[in-house]
Amino acid sequence: MNIKERVEALRNLMKERNIDAYIVPSGDPHQSEYVAEHYAEREYITGFTGSAGTAVITLNGAGLWTDGRYFIQAERQLNDTGVTLFKMGEPGIPTIEKFLNKSLEKKSTIGFDGKVISVDYFRNLNKSLKIKDFSFKVDEDLIDLVWNDRPAKPSTQVILHDVKYAGKTREEKIAQVIEKMKNLNANYYVISSLDDIAWLFNIRGRDVSCNPVSIAYAIVSENKTCLFIDDCKLNDEVKKELKKDNVEIKAYEDIISSLSDIKEGTILFDSSKTNVLVHSSIKVETVECMDITTRLKAMKNEVEVANVRTTMVRDGVAMVKFVNWFKKTIKEKTMTEIEVSDKLEEFRRQGDNFVDLSFGTISAYKANASMPHYSATPENQATIEAKSLYLVDSGAQYFDGTTDITRTIAAGPLTDEERTDFTLVLKGMIDLTMQRFLYGATGSSLDILARIPLWNAGLDFKHGTGHGVGFFLNVHEGPHRISPAPNNIKLEQGMIVSNEPGVYKEGKHGIRIENLVVVQKDERTQYAGQFMKFETLTLCPIDLEAIDVSLLNEAEKNWLNDYHKTVFEKLSPYLEKDDKDFLKEATKAI
Numbered sequence: 001m002n003i004k005e006r007v008e009a010l011r012n013l014m015k016e017r018n019i020d021a022y023i024v025p026s027g028d029p030h031q032s033e034y035v036a037e038h039y040a041e042r043e044y045i046t047g048f049t050g051s052a053g054t055a056v057i058t059l060n061g062a063g064l065w066t067d068g069r070y071f072i073q074a075e076r077q078l079n080d081t082g083v084t085l086f087k088m089g090e091p092g093i094p095t096i097e098k099f100l101n102k103s104l105e106k107k108s109t110i111g112f113d114g115k116v117i118s119v120d121y122f123r124n125l126n127k128s129l130k131i132k133d134f135s136f137k138v139d140e141d142l143i144d145l146v147w148n149d150r151p152a153k154p155s156t157q158v159i160l161h162d163v164k165y166a167g168k169t170r171e172e173k174i175a176q177v178i179e180k181m182k183n184l185n186a187n188y189y190v191i192s193s194l195d196d197i198a199w200l201f202n203i204r205g206r207d208v209s210c211n212p213v214s215i216a217y218a219i220v221s222e223n224k225t226c227l228f229i230d231d232c233k234l235n236d237e238v239k240k241e242l243k244k245d246n247v248e249i250k251a252y253e254d255i256i257s258s259l260s261d262i263k264e265g266t267i268l269f270d271s272s273k274t275n276v277l278v279h280s281s282i283k284v285e286t287v288e289c290m291d292i293t294t295r296l297k298a299m300k301n302e303v304e305v306a307n308v309r310t311t312m313v314r315d316g317v318a319m320v321k322f323v324n325w326f327k328k329t330i331k332e333k334t335m336t337e338i339e340v341s342d343k344l345e346e347f348r349r350q351g352d353n354f355v356d357l358s359f360g361t362i363s364a365y366k367a368n369a370s371m372p373h374y375s376a377t378p379e380n381q382a383t384i385e386a387k388s389l390y391l392v393d394s395g396a397q398y399f400d401g402t403t404d405i406t407r408t409i410a411a412g413p414l415t416d417e418e419r420t421d422f423t424l425v426l427k428g429m430i431d432l433t434m435q436r437f438l439y440g441a442t443g444s445s446l447d448i449l450a451r452i453p454l455w456n457a458g459l460d461f462k463h464g465t466g467h468g469v470g471f472f473l474n475v476h477e478g479p480h481r482i483s484p485a486p487n488n489i490k491l492e493q494g495m496i497v498s499n500e501p502g503v504y505k506e507g508k509h510g511i512r513i514e515n516l517v518v519v520q521k522d523e524r525t526q527y528a529g530q531f532m533k534f535e536t537l538t539l540c541p542i543d544l545e546a547i548d549v550s551l552l553n554e555a556e557k558n559w560l561n562d563y564h565k566t567v568f569e570k571l572s573p574y575l576e577k578d579d580k581d582f583l584k585e586a587t588k589a590i
Contacts, residue, residue: 003047003081007062009146010045014059019137020108021100023125024055029115030192030215031273033476034359036208037151039116041143044150048077050373055083056096058103065096068462072371072506097128106132114138114276119269122276138276156206158214158233160241161472163202165400167303170202171245173296177220180292187265189292190255190282191218193273195474196293201227201247203238204472210359211474212397217255217278224248228255256281270294294479297470299494304401304471305518308496308537311353311401312516316539316567317574318347318396323409323541324582326390330411334383337363337376341392348396358395358402358475365390365411369510372463372502386412389422389509389546395475404475405538406500406514410545420457421503422511422546427453428501429513430556432465432482432534436522439530440490443482443497450482450501459503466498469516491532495519499534513542539567541586549590561589 001009014022024046028039033051042048046055046064050073053066062083066074074085087093094102100110110129117138126136144150163169177200181189191197194213198204205214216229226248234242239249250258259267259281267282270291300308322344329335341363348354364374365382369391376382384390390411395404408422428450435449443466450465464483467476480489482497491497500514517534524530541564549557564587572580 003045003083006045006146007057007082010057010142011059013142013145014057014111017111017137017140017142018109019111019142020104021056021058021110022142023096023110023112023117024057024143025112025116025121026051026053027116027118028215029275029277030194031118031275032194032208032211032213033474034208034211036154036215038153041113041116041141041147044147045143046078046083047081048074048083049375050074054096056099061103063099069372071462073374095128097125100129100134101132104132104134107134108132109135109137111137111140111142113141113143114280115141117276119271119274119276119279123271154207154215155230155232156214157235158203158205158229158238160238161198161202161204162399165304165307165472166202167301167307169245170200170242170247173200173202173293174220174225174245176296177292178222180296181220181222181268184268184287184289184292185266186268186287187221188262189220189268190259190274190278191220191270191291191293192275192278193270193291193294195470195477196273196291196297197227198473199297199470200293201242203242205233206356210357210397212355212472213474216252219255219258226250226258228252228258259283268292290479297473298468298477298480299492300471300496300518301494305494305496307400308402308471308518311398311403312537312539313570313574314351314353314398315348315396315403315405316571318344318351319405319407319540320571320575320583320586321347321579323407323543323586324579326409326411327582330384330386334385336383337365337368337381338378340384340390341376341394344392344394351396351398353398353400355397355399355472358397358404362391362393362406364392364510366509367507369408369512370504370506370508371510372461372504372512374510384411388412388414389418389511391510391512393512393514397472399472402470402472402475403538404469404498404514404516405540406512407540407543408511408513408546409543414546418509418511419546419548420551421459421505421509422513422543423548423551424453424457424459425501425503425511425513426542426547426560427552427556429499429515430559432499432501433515433517433536434555434559436531436533437491438528439532441532442487442489442491443480444485444487446491447482447484450499454501454503461502461504463502465501469496469498471496491519493519493521493532496537514538536563539570541567541583544586544588544590547590552590557590564589 466482
């Protein structure tokens, strides 16, 4: 069926069940950003492939709400589907709640699958729609009834994540969690977030593409810790190691009955990560807060940070080989975006401890790069020529760390506009990197530093400046971020975050430069207290051919020269002569 036929089939089911609107989010039962193919329901019903968005199907209309990262992509993918794009945050665009209040009659019924809607989302929805006395049906997955060739639920094997990489044993981590639970007067703690579970138990999997997690739940109590996971995913070694640390294995589906069986005590859960169905099975008092594991996981220990530094050398070597190859090959022939991204993956796979990519590579030439989350396909990709700008946003999963890097590369001669825009983005990235800040600052306090050069030129970008990054885990990790959106999470020592400002001009070009940095302590002063700073982790030259040096101030030039000196010193010992010669030229002082 095409998209129009799928939507019509869903409407027929809605009519049979007296449902006036059906909500289809992007998530899975664990509120994951990226989901296994089995849970890609919003993509199935709309055709939009971005990672963020919510579809609403009514009896006479269909809409998709997504953010500024995906406006251009969504417009293209929704064309001729009958699904209307609602650009979130844009003037005059209604929220989903306002749309439903306006579109539906009083006492209408709204449906959704309670397994894939979080408690927070449902509460906010209910509160916003109370005025019209809507009712909700949350016990049936209607998309499943329409999706005849739906992929099976994933069942990949779990692997153990060695303590030499993780820095702490699962026993130590569970003890930390129990101590935090006691402080919150909680007897039980239910965890739904997949990367939190992987971190806590020092396990990894392949249930979600590029995200080394296994679909599971967990309940922690002082005397027992339970992992709810399909038995077929666990080999004897994994079972033995978990049992040794007093971890009881239960079937994935048993999470509901196990929570229902708790008759006394207090259960702690994260209402932003726990779905409506799981929450409805809790019969005792609750404590609600951000997952304890989320904060602990975000602050990388010294072993993890040391491992990431090693990983960045390995990843940087692959990037240098790739950029050298690209610069030489583009002078000889044109290449497709997929051909180029495949070559980068080939270089990465040659490195030790490589497991997978950390996300689908964004390989974008000229105007395609104006879509921040563009994805090339064999049917829809550009041919790269020896001119203008090529953007590659990529990363890898290694046993000893996760990488995420963006470089915008001059494929050949540039226009003055391209060179100016590139340099303004670079200024923003450098200015944020150089800034030390008082302990207690949040990412929303610092975001403006990356935008000032762009704002002064009448430019901006429609995404946050930085996201947290996991350790051999999800490439997007909370709770910290660098963004204009209000954020009360302090930047703590050990937090890894990206720094990636950009410029996007539809029909022309897109530019983004991204390094990963880790928060470290700086000096403590008598009159202010503890200051913090960013240590740059990513090691890869920034294209000197794209820079208008006259736009950089002395501090920015000095930073770039120092950075390039470090890149050469750390990567050159691992390169053969041709790549080493290229790197020497690419990192020369300006």
